[in-house]
Structures are given as structure tokens and as C-alpha cells.
Amino acid sequence: MDSLQELFEQVKLEMSKQTKEIVAQLDEKLVPLTREIDELRFENEILKEKIYYLEKHKRANNIILYGLHESEDSIKTLIQLVKKKFKDDLNIVVEDRDINTIYRLGKIDKQKEKRRPILISFVNNWKKSDIMKNKNKLNNNIYASEDYPKDVLNKRRELQSKLEEERKKGNYAIINYDRLIVKEGKPGNVKRKRDSPASPSISEQPCKQQFTTKANRRNAFDLMRNRSNSLPTDNHPSKPEA
Numbered sequence: 001m002d003s004l005q006e007l008f009e010q011v012k013l014e015m016s017k018q019t020k021e022i023v024a025q026l027d028e029k030l031v032p033l034t035r036e037i038d039e040l041r042f043e044n045e046i047l048k049e050k051i052y053y054l055e056k057h058k059r060a061n062n063i064i065l066y067g068l069h070e071s072e073d074s075i076k077t078l079i080q081l082v083k084k085k086f087k088d089d090l091n092i093v094v095e096d097r098d099i100n101t102i103y104r105l106g107k108i109d110k111q112k113e114k115r116r117p118i119l120i121s122f123v124n125n126w127k128k129s130d131i132m133k134n135k136n137k138l139n140n141n142i143y144a145s146e147d148y149p150k151d152v153l154n155k156r157r158e159l160q161s162k163l164e165e166e167r168k169k170g171n172y173a174i175i176n177y178d179r180l181i182v183k184e185g186k187p188g189n190v191k192r193k194r195d196s197p198a199s200p201s202i203s204e205q206p207c208k209q210q211f212t213t214k215a216n217r218r219n220a221f222d223l224m225r226n227r228s229n230s231l232p233t234d235n236h237p238s239k240p241e242a
Contacts, residue, residue: 055149056177061100061125062147063132065118067140070104078102082120085142090134098127119147152178 068085072078079102086092100123104116122128135144148156155178162180166173172183 059147059149061122061128063120063122063128063144064105064147065120065142065144067115067142068118070109070115075102078104078118082118085138086131089138089142090131092127092130092134094127094131098122098124148177 065082065085068081072081079096079099082099082102083094086094100121102118102120104118106114106116109116131144132146138144156175159175159178159180163173163175166180166182170185172185174181
């Protein structure tokens with residue numbers, strides 16, 4: 001029995017040794033594969049970042065207009081409708097040269113019960129920014145929004161609940177593209193340093209001369225000369241010479 005036990009232990013040790021060698025060989029072969037996978041992941045993250053900024057830049061001059069009645073029969077007519085809406089409601093003049101592309105999104109509704117949104121791409125960002133600053137003035141349930149990619153829209157929906165929570169706490173919170181920005185306190189409540197009661201006001205503080213010009217130097221010498229001429233003289237008569 002002892003010999004069988006020893007044989008079993010030897011076999012066990014041998015199997016353990018061989019297993020370790022096999023695992024070591026596999027690890028050695030997997031090292032370059034693991035490194036390659038890590039490099040691919042890193043490159044994938046870089047590509048995602050590039051696509052993110054390219055997509056953001058491509059849509060930077062775009063807005064989407066919702067609710068405008070679908071009565072146009074051509075792109076030219078659509079441009080005229082949009083220009084008239086901006087002029088009537090926002091008092092903003094949009095020229096034909098300001099618009100790069102314009103079209104409605106989605107499939108055509110034959111019954112025209114749905115008003116498809118309009119994507120407007122401007123040539124310059126300043127015109128788009130001017131419209132977005134005044135978008136709250138649009139009438140008849142028409143509103144404008146930024147042109148966000150689908151994944152950004154989903155992210156903004158997810159952040160909406162957190163936005164409301166922060167505002168209920170009394171914090172200033174906004175969604176900037178796909179990020180939530182939170183600052184303590186309400187907007188406009190900027191903390192300012194109080195002036196010390198002992199410190200004089202600006203108007204009470206004496207002005208310090210910071211530099212001296214040639215004219216000032218000449219005036220100073222003239223003043224000294226005038227003072228020397230105005231010194232009192234001795235009124236006693238001089239003693240006669242012996």
C-alpha cells in the first residue's frame with residue numbers, strides 16, 4: 001500500500017509539473033495576443049473620439065425646426081417659409097446665401113397629418129447662434145433645437161432626471177451637449193468680496209502720480225525759481241564801510 005501511495009504522489013507531482021509547464025507555454029503565446037488586443041482597444045477609443053468630434057463639428061451649424069406647416073411644393077418654397085417665420089417671429093433676416101442645405105426629416109405623410117421637422121444647415125455659425133438665442137420667441141407651437149446625433153439624444157434623455165434633481169436642490173444645472181454641468185447656487189448669484197469698512201472709497205483715495213513728463217519738470221523748476229525770487233529781503237541798511 002505504501003508503494004502505491006508513493007506512486008500516486010509521484011504521478012500527482014508529475015501531472016502538476018506538466019500542467020504548470022503547459023500553462024506557462026500558453027501564457028507565453030497569449031502575451032502578444034493580449035498586447036495586440038489592448039492596442040486595438042486603444043485605437044478603437046481614439047477612433048470613437050475622432051468620430052465624436054467630427055460628428056459634432058458637422059452638425060455645429062445645424063438647427064432642427066419643429067411644427068412648421070408642410071405646405072411647400074419645392075425646396076425653394078420651403079426656404080421662403082422658413083425665412084418668413086424667422087423674420088416675423090424673431091425679426092431675424094435670413095438670406096438665401098446664409099443657408100447651406102435645408103430639407104425635411106422622415107418619410108412623407110400622404111395625409112399630411114404629421115408635420116415633419118426641418119433640418120437647416122447654415123453657412124456661418126453666427127446666424128444659427130442668433131436664431132437659437134431668440135428661439136423662445138417662435139409662435140404657434142413652433143420650436144427649434146440643436147441637431148444632435150442619436151446617441152447624444154439618448155444621453156441627454158438620461159441626464160434629464162438628474163438635471164431636475166439638481167435644480168430642485170437649488171443648484172444651477174444645464175445639459176451642455178451630452179454632459180451635465182452643475183454649480184452650487186442659482187445663476188446670477190455671484191459672490192463678491194465686500195469692501196472693508198475701514199478702507200476709503202476710490203473717490204476718496206489720493207491719486208498717485210505714475211510718471212513725470214518734461215513739461216512737469218519744467219513747471220517744477222519754474223516754481224522753485226519763483227519761490228526763490230519771492231524770499232523776503234533784509235530791510236536794514238547796510239553798514240557803511242569803515
